[in-house]
């Protein structure tokens with residue numbers, strides 16, 4: 151190992167997965183980011199600034215809500231971790247705010263982000279408005295269409311939304327466009343990646359910033375019922391709300407960890423967003439080695455999901471490792487079942503979930519054998535209303 | 546199969562007879578397979594000293610719009626990795642070919658099988674633009690065993706410590722990225738070519754080639770003046786390959802212009 155690599159205390163590999171598969175141009179920036187992060191995370195002042203904002207601005211801790219009608223429906227106790235109640239409506243702000251503070255600390259005047267559902271874009275635009283940092287968000291044209299309210303929100307917040315017209319015009323291409331922007335403007339710019347993906351140190355940073363979901367849930371449940379859950383269930387796009395939730399429970403061997411991917415039109419159709427569930431050879435996408443959808447030549451395939459936030463052919467490297475080690479289990483839910491769960495939760499609990507989160511609820515509805523489950527309700531569904539209503543009309 | 550690829554590259558630099566060796570980049574399978582063979586032949590006829598052959602990849606993070614679009618078009622035209630290897634086989638008898646492939650293209654079939662295929666078709670070198678040295682140990686060893694040059698890149702952002710590590714590890718030549726950015730045509734020149742090249746040369750004992758953003762004969766001449774041992778021209782030629790009705794002829798004319806700009810002064 152070379153001298154350059156000597157000081158390293160953020161994981162770069164999760165089993166065989168992870169790494170830094172990026173152009174040389176970015177390598178010094180990744181090293182700078184890693185050391186700035188280590189520095190900030192061990193600085194009490196940084197931590198308390200973030201904690202104060204998390205409380206007074208984001209609205210943390212979010213409630214752990216005992217969903218009684220849902221519990222009745224499945225036959226056992228179900229608690230919902232209400233990340234939908236965060237300011238901006240999803241868990242994404244936990245990460246975006248932490249990274250925006252880090253950007254400011256590194257002296258970066260410009261932030262870029264990618265977005266699928268628009269939730270990470272809105273969260274980044276929000277954090278940048280708060281900290282008076284310039285913000286550019288890359289978004290696929292198809293996602294701009296299906297998540298129009300979030301485009302308007304980002305623009306109101308002062309961000310510039312760059313339409314990405316390559317490929318399927320969804321999240322994968324938005325991440326690629328953001329990385330290319332970063333290659334061009336690496337000196338002035340911090341890239342706030344929106345999920346637990348990308349080259350090291352990103353998966354580790356995003357995990358730490360999202361682990362508040364799992365840590366709070368664990369403490370809340372122990373405080374309330376004095377026991378751990380039998381299952382913890384979260385949807386997996388790139389894997390940030392799930393890895394944050396899992397981080398709180400991964401040491402508790404008796405707690406089953408379940409990641410729910412998008413089965414789209416069905417795993418057999420090939421039109422899905424479930425690389426962890428589908429298995430197959432690992433591949434490199436967006437700077438790390440992990441489970442990806444790819445062909446025999448290593449060309450990355452397009453994902454398909456009704457939910458823009460799960461419409462991604464890759465996955466966070468730590469998830470691939472948790473899968474291989476057997477510590478977590480990955481399953482997939484179709485568009486159709488997610489839509490049913492979307493309606494069902496709305497009627498049962500008066501909570502309109504994000505289509506992403508509806509995947510986790512759908513899996514619970516179909517697998518009601520637990521004793522005490524915690525489901526991560528990663529976001530609220532307002533952004534999805536137009537899409538859901540249009541789909542129902544066409545069916 | 547050709548002689549040792551590393552030696553063949555060294556010989557090509559030595560035999561160029563120009564101020565800087567001319568190294569055109571082309572996208573395999575663009576606009577389609579047949580026409581890309583014609584593009585390669587036009588590069589040779591126009592005076593190329595070595596040829597960089599890109600393997601189209603779905604998510605090319607180091608490439609700007611021109612090469613990204615060419616890769617997308619090549620894939621849409623049905624180009625496979627084997628097609629590009631066949632294309633290489635048709636060219637390596639006439640010129641040293643350096644293949645440019647993204648990490649996933651190399652890792653998916655497996656490093657050993659992939660390099661066996663490169664060796665079989667006589668490819669001399671390999672550039673993997675998203676594989677920094679932190680990730681390249683295994684590929685370096687496998688390439689070395691076959692005499693294939695694993696060419697490493699340095700960028701303006703590369704620190705001195707990294708530069709020396711990379712300069713020592715690269716084979717064939719050191720690829721100096723002239724701009725902080727992706728591939729693509731740029732007007733004007735990078736601000737400080739000479740210091741960039743001097744820094745690179747001090748860190749390695751192989752030739753130093755400059756690439757990214759060189760799209761005019763003047764820019765190529767400036768690179769030669771600043772001491773580049775080789776000049777890589779990519780996006781400008783890829784654009785020509787796609788836009789004219791006879792792309793290969795257009796590429797040939799451009800390559801000849803670059804060759805003239807790099808020609809040694811008549812004594």
Ligand SMILES: Cc1ncc(COP(=O)(O)O)c(C=O)c1O
Nearest residue numbers: 269345387388389390391459529
């Ligand atoms: C509400 C919501 N949940 C989940 C996701 C999926 O992302 P991740 O897997 O990183 O949590 C998104 C992504 O946009 C989202 O907006």
